[in-house]
Amino acid sequence: MKNNYVLYFAFGSNMLETRMLKRCPSALLIDSIAKLEDYQLVFNRQGDYEDGGVASIEQKAGAVVYGLLYAMIVPDIENLDKIESPNDDAYNREVVTVSTLSNQNVDCFTYIASPKGSFLPTKKYLDWIIEGATIAGLPASYIKKLRNIKSI
Template sequence: MFSFLGFFTSLTLLSAGFILTSSAVMDSSDRSNGSTFLYFAYGSNLLKERLQLKNPSATVYCVAKLKDYKLAFGNHKGLASQRWHGGVATIEHSPGDEVWGVVWRMNMSDLESLDRQENVKMGTYSPVEVNVSTSGQDLSCRTYIMNSCVYAPPSPQYLQVIVMGAEQNGLPEDYQEKLRSVQTNKYEGRLSVMEELEKALNKSKERTEEIEPDD
């Protein structure tokens, strides 16, 4: 769909190998002294380059699932997102369902930025603590739930970012297929946030090429 998707596969391969080991080597001391926190992302922030646009400290902790919730798309009080031109992701309680996502470890210095991205002060989203499951353990994480959600389909661009993030981090294939099957509003305009992401993804590609060994 976009020019930067062609090189995304190489980034995915590198990221997948990292995710398998990241939770095993992560030190919990930073969390215990309050300098970092865990954030569970399920929407566009699944994609590393998207989250790091405004939150540079974010590093992958692990892939995890949130039980008894489902993914939904909509807008706060029905006001369409100016950034994404369509519905955006939220989660809602739904017994028996599950939402897969990525747990990021972030510095407390990025907490205000993350809240600002989610429009917490405007009341669009509320931060909540949820327990997610991964590799036989439960983790307490910060995440966000939309207030006064009015259902609306996402733009193709927004959905593509979510799908890219799911691929990048190796979410279960059946869940990836579920994401790909979401119906969009077919918006075809260019979005400024996509232009920012294209630049960030190009930089990631360049870094990946620099560290890849020669055949």
């Protein structure tokens, strides 16, 4: 990979590649599925662009969050920063270590929300996450877990 690309772990609606490419045209899906151990998927903040809760992650021993690994150029990361944290406090870009299907540990960045409570996602938003997970071929047990999340 060229040095001007940075790796991004998408676990929410950005797993849907068509959505991601509208936001970050340089995004390249690489090594497809990745997992982040000892974290769980949560909806702990209300969206700035969605009525319901938006996806984030928080630490939880023994839990796993699956997602996709993208490479993108720095200007697209800056665009994604503006989308994910338009008020400068919604999400923080943080470095995490994920495992790929080929059992490689990879340092990448992801966005973790500043918690504001517990919220239900909209059905449309949750459908984006489920569609991205299904297209990517995430484990069936994880997709089932996503389908069991209540929405509004």
